[in-house]
Amino acid sequence: MDFSVKKLASDAGVFFTRAVQFTEEKLGQAEKTELDTHLENLISRADSTKNWTEKIFRQTEVLLQPNPSARIEEFLYEKLDKKLPSRTTNAELLGQYMLDAAKDFGPGTPYGSTLIIVGEHQKRLGAAEREFLQSSSVGFLTPLRNFLEGDWRTIAKEKRLLENRRLDLDICKARLKKAKQAEAKAAAAPDFQETRPRNYVLSASASALLSEEVDKAEHELRVAQTEFDRQAEVTRLLLEGIGSTHLNHLRCLHDFAEAQATYYAQCHLYMQDLQRELSRCANAGGATHTSTSAGSPQRPGALTIEDMQLPVTGARKAKVLYDYDAHDASELSLLADELITVYTVPGMDPDWLVGERGNEKGKVPVTYLELLS
Numbered sequence: 001m002d003f004s005v006k007k008l009a010s011d012a013g014v015f016f017t018r019a020v021q022f023t024e025e026k027l028g029q030a031e032k033t034e035l036d037t038h039l040e041n042l043i044s045r046a047d048s049t050k051n052w053t054e055k056i057f058r059q060t061e062v063l064l065q066p067n068p069s070a071r072i073e074e075f076l077y078e079k080l081d082k083k084l085p086s087r088t089t090n091a092e093l094l095g096q097y098m099l100d101a102a103k104d105f106g107p108g109t110p111y112g113s114t115l116i117i118v119g120e121h122q123k124r125l126g127a128a129e130r131e132f133l134q135s136s137s138v139g140f141l142t143p144l145r146n147f148l149e150g151d152w153r154t155i156a157k158e159k160r161l162l163e164n165r166r167l168d169l170d171i172c173k174a175r176l177k178k179a180k181q182a183e184a185k186a187a188a189a190p191d192f193q194e195t196r197p198r199n200y201v202l203s204a205s206a207s208a209l210l211s212e213e214v215d216k217a218e219h220e221l222r223v224a225q226t227e228f229d230r231q232a233e234v235t236r237l238l239l240e241g242i243g244s245t246h247l248n249h250l251r252c253l254h255d256f257a258e259a260q261a262t263y264y265a266q267c268h269l270y271m272q273d274l275q276r277e278l279s280r281c282a283n284a285g286g287a288t289h290t291s292t293s294a295g296s297p298q299r300p301g302a303l304t305i306e307d308m309q310l311p312v313t314g315a316r317k318a319k320v321l322y323d324y325d326a327h328d329a330s331e332l333s334l335l336a337d338e339l340i341t342v343y344t345v346p347g348m349d350p351d352w353l354v355g356e357r358g359n360e361k362g363k364v365p366v367t368y369l370e371l372l373s
Helices: 002-026 037-064 068-079 090-105 110-188 197-240 242-294
Strands: 313-320 339-344 352-357 360-365 369-371
Touching: 002 110, 037 110, 037 197, 037 242, 090 110, 110 197, 110 242, 197 242, 242 360
Parallel strands: none
Antiparallel strands: 313 339, 313 369, 339 352, 352 360
């Protein structure tokens, strides 16, 4: 306990001395040791990296999760080192509500069947969004968070230690300066009673004390200079690692942009598919009305077997990009990465082609294909 009290008193004394030195420097009453230009530039670059990384991290969090309450919940789960439960996206929730409403209204009604189509596509959009959020969180947010909570904290700690070593160095410089001034003053103004033997003894004793004080201050200055130089080198090595941090964040930024592009491309495909579905439903409704009034069972625009026998235009191979499930007998289901033969027939919708795979034949959407030469 005795030792702890002494250490506490010593630490308090050091803190007070540093505070006095810092205040005097701010007031222009004390000299300050300046860092070399290279180290100053490294510190400035590191501070800028930290500030902008923090802003980008916070704003990306807002982009991926606009709900502040959900962000707080994610933060608490992370600090408690617990797995965050899977959260349904808004689009998935909307899609489920539409499907439930369709069951209530009747899936056979025009409104109910349309609700089913739109609801299924909303759930697809929600699933794509959830995948994008997960990949962005792991591939982009996590590296930024690791830098702010790991590397930067180490750098900040060493920077504070360097500042303390600089203050200690300047304190030792000021102490040595005062000791030399006192010694010079004593040497320039001898005691007028030096002729007395007793005063000779006192004068010699005071001179020895002042000289000893100067030697002690010089030793403390050498120690402080060594510690400052060592800490400056440690800090410099850490700050030079900021370049590697930039390269790592650059790779993560590319991954984030790629994930974002993939997400928006999927959404575009889903919405195009939804538009075709809605257009097909509208055409089916019009065909039903026409057949009722004119007695014709065939709806306009439907692809029939006879249409398939029309002259072939531009037959070529195509690679399937995504899985596609046929919605009726006139369409052909597709599997990603398979090769099929495609061509068009006169009067066909430009968004569709006729696809052949062995003995199977049917309409296929152009957006799901990569046409090969």
